[in-house]
Amino acid sequence: MAAFGLTESDYDEEYVEIWQDNLDAFKLFKAMSTQWRTSMSGILGLDYNCMPWVMKINNIAESETIFNDIQIMESEALKIMHKSK
Template sequence: MAAFGLTADDYEEVIIEVWPDIWPAFLVFQSASTQWRTGMAGVTGLDYNVLPWLMRIHDVQDEATALSDIRIMERTALKIMHKE
């Protein structure tokens, strides 16, 4: 932040609750934060090739449900990123 002339005071603290049943999928989504696919039109979605590995790391038991939850988070993130 300092490299851009910013301090912690420049940011408002926002607390976001994550429901316990979504927590495993949230951890995977958060871990995939550097795995966005991009092209000429910008960000297009997550690289799903890394998801099985991340699900193993986070010991996700119900991968089908986690994938569904991750896709909802991905779709919401894309809407925010592409908002004009």
């Protein structure tokens, strides 16, 4: 975890409710969890080239809202991953 700027405190065990309107975006973000682009300086962001395929195999319809939601989650995840730098 330390290699990615994370600590155990970044993982809370509290329950988080996901609204139905956000469920597809959450499922897509979770499915994209292995699709981070990296460089010598660390994690850069998600590899959007994979997203249409990941959406297809997870039966998630393409939409502007889903893309915007993914970008918001990606931005927040990057802030957490880079906070120690």
